[in-house]
Amino acid sequence: MSSKSSVIVVFKPETPIATIDAAAKELEAQGGKVGHRFESTILGFSASIPDDHITTLAEHPHLDFIEADGPVSIAAKKFVK
Numbered sequence: 001m002s003s004k005s006s007v008i009v010v011f012k013p014e015t016p017i018a019t020i021d022a023a024a025k026e027l028e029a030q031g032g033k034v035g036h037r038f039e040s041t042i043l044g045f046s047a048s049i050p051d052d053h054i055t056t057l058a059e060h061p062h063l064d065f066i067e068a069d070g071p072v073s074i075a076a077k078k079f080v081k
Helices: 017-029 051-058
Strands: 004-011 033-039 045-051 063-069
Touching: 004 017, 004 051, 017 033, 017 045, 017 051, 045 051, 051 063
Parallel strands: none
Antiparallel strands: 004 045, 004 063, 033 045
């Protein structure tokens, strides 16, 4: 059994929602699991993808990028007392 990676899959801005839906269904058919859908600032979804399917998804003509999903933090510096 292949291991899985948690990723954010982002499509190009002009990508039709139906195309993203089809990619999500194909991913699930290959053993992946789609999480949160993004449809405003970016187009895409979070997913758990079998490692051997990432290369196939990366060849999608509407794909912008795939990035590892994980905690994000910001370091703030206080400039005003």
